[in-house]
Amino acid sequence: MSSDSPIPWFDSFLGVAYRYYEIRMNVVPLFSDLKIARKFWMDTMHWWNDHSIKIRFVETGDTYWFIMGAESRNPKNNRAIFKVLPKSPHFDRFKKGHEGTAYLRLGTYAIKFKKDVKDDAKCNCGHIKEDHEEGKDDDSCLFEDCDCKKFETFQVNLLKKKKTVSDIKFLTETEIKDDVLAWNCFSVNKYTEKR
Numbered sequence: 001m002s003s004d005s006p007i008p009w010f011d012s013f014l015g016v017a018y019r020y021y022e023i024r025m026n027v028v029p030l031f032s033d034l035k036i037a038r039k040f041w042m043d044t045m046h047w048w049n050d051h052s053i054k055i056r057f058v059e060t061g062d063t064y065w066f067i068m069g070a071e072s073r074n075p076k077n078n079r080a081i082f083k084v085l086p087k088s089p090h091f092d093r094f095k096k097g098h099e100g101t102a103y104l105r106l107g108t109y110a111i112k113f114k115k116d117v118k119d120d121a122k123c124n125c126g127h128i129k130e131d132h133e134e135g136k137d138d139d140s141c142l143f144e145d146c147d148c149k150k151f152e153t154f155q156v157n158l159l160k161k162k163k164t165v166s167d168i169k170f171l172t173e174t175e176i177k178d179d180v181l182a183w184n185c186f187s188v189n190k191y192t193e194k195r
C-alpha cells in the first residue's frame, strides 16, 4: 500500500440492496454467506464511528460506484468498500427518498427455486409461484404472454446490527476531485493501472 491509500479497498461482496425497514432507508451491502457477512461486520464495521461514516455514489452513465468508508477505533483492521454496480429502480428510489440519512446493515442474498418458497412468492418474471406449472420437471409460467420457463426468485435477509449514516453524497466523476474518499477510491481502483 502506498502512503496516500492507507486503508485497503474491499470489493468482495455481491452488491447493494436498498430497503425501507424501521422507517428509514437501509443501505445493505450483500454477501452470499451469512458467516462472512457477520465476520466482516465484527472485524470492520463494528469499529466504525457512526458520525464518520461516508457513503459516496458516483454516477457513471448506466452504472454507479458505491463507495463507503469511515474512521475506525481499530485502524489496523479498517477497510473501505466499493463496488461498481448497474443503476436500478431501487437505486433511483434511494437517491430520491433518503433525506440525508440511512441505516447501514449487512445482508445476505440467496437465489430461491420453486421448492424453496411459498405459493405467493413472486418469480423474477413478475408472476407468483401458483401461476407456474406444478410438475417436478416443469416450472413454466402459465401466463400466455410470459416466456418464463423456470421459477427463480431472490431473497434478501438483513442482519440486525446497524449503524446510522448521515454523510451521503451523489457525485459526478468531475466532482470527485473535491471529495477525499471518492477521489482516493478512483485513484486506486480506476486511474492507477492494476498490476
Ligand SMILES: [Zn+2]
Residues within 6 Å of the ligand: 123, 124, 125, 126, 127, 132, 141, 148, 149, 150, 151, 152
Ligand atoms: Zn416465472
Ligand SMILES: [Zn+2]
Residues within 6 Å of the ligand: 123, 125, 126, 127, 141, 142, 143, 146, 147, 148
Ligand atoms: Zn411469468
